[in-house]
Amino acid sequence: MTLATDQTRTPHNLSRNAQRMLALRDEVLNAWTHSVRERLFLARDVRPPILINTMPIFYDNIVESISPGYPRTSAVDGSSVASEHGGERARISAYNHAALIEEYQIFRWAIFHVLDREGVRLDFHETHAINSSIDAGIQQSVEAFSLVHSGFRERFAAALTHDLRGPLSVTLSALELIMLSKDPAQMKAWAAKALANTRRMNGMVDELLHTMAFHGGQRLQLQLTQVAIGAVLDEVLADAVTAYGARFERVGVAVEGWWDRPALKRVLENLVSNAVKYGSAGTPITIKTDAAYEHLILSVHNEGAPIPPDEQECIFQMYRRAESAKRNDKQGWGIGLPFVRAGRARLPRRADAEPAVILPRASAAQLIAAGRTAALRRPAHHPG
């Protein structure tokens, strides 16, 4: 059976080499999958169905294209299969352009490697058809990939300006009221409101810059001091109670360690606000702190519909937000949880942490998204 996009049910019209190539599809895909995981760092954690994506269809289109007299001359003729692949890679993986192109180069290698190993001798025209199909596939995939990323950036910019204009509007309105007021007490209250919102904007800009710097390849500059996690949590939860009401419960043990306090606080704020945003309204949110093996293990748990497994990776990627969140009109920049992930340490991932996120370089923090629990694992000892 062929999976080609023109849905030919009887591949007997295919040339002999095309039929042999069709029979070797699984072997080629296995070789490709193995090599992609080995050579592409960004592909290592991509789940099998997502990794394989539309490649079997693309492969069968190539098979048709090498058959003389068969109407198809390229794998992308009359098909969006390569565009779909590029768009999908942009939407639900951490791939960049280079990874996407390399994936196709490995696909080219896998085809020729398996065919050669199995004694399939290709003539010049068949070799040319395979190469031109893959080249056209790369072009269409990269175009779609860029288009999707461009859309992400536009939405991100729109959400960013919207969210910054919130506190900016409060600040300006408070200042206008101060200008109008003659009551010192009210003037002071509005000044406090303006100040708090200016600080909020500053925090948002800091978070943005840190995340952008990380995604630009820079390492986060951390200022490590001895920190009691309880004190930071007290501050975060005091603000959270003001904003979201008294629905937070703290459990676990007191833990002290060496962390960058402002960065740790922003991480906690992000976890808590995401727990509120994506949980059921009014339900309890539990923040648990544990210490084990000289690590702080912090988990934030809410209640509500679980994030589908295939969306769990998206929520930790820059600009990306879960489809379920978009459907529910949840607002956000899509940088909060990527910020939590930022600062990846050069430490091996734990096999039981899926998806595992390693946090700032001086630490060994891991964020685990399992069901509705986000757990943060950070070392309690001084890393230096």
Place this chain on the structure above:
Amino acid sequence: MQGIWNISWANMNPGRPPGGHPPAPDSDASDVSEAPQALLRKVLVVDDEEDLANLAAALLEAHGLDVLVAYSAYEALRLLQENGDIDALFSDVVMPGMTGLQLADAVSEMYPKLKVVLASGYTLPSLLDNRARPYLYASKPYRIDAILKLLHT
């Protein structure tokens, strides 16, 4: 004004009659004070950002308007039903659940004489595209005099 901020403008502007317009020193809004006010006395402010809703309400009150505040579109609809004397709606656009645009559409249908002014921090040109009715619109952050001018348009 309903909500957590109950501000006495009489203290700020002694001698002004209730519902009258206090002076707005150092503000372009003084032009607005000269505009005809007969058709606009009570405004419903809607914004899910509570601070901003309260501040907008305080500013509108400072310019002599009666103001009700709602923090969601649903609350706004309830207040409209309970207060038949509301002359204008001033609403944020992007809100969870029912959006400001949906609210504006519903209000225009149910209360066709009500003035509707929308405000948003989004600048996407498509935001107000393909609407059955055109709405007066201001970008955030706004000066209150600009909102007053729209409300009096």
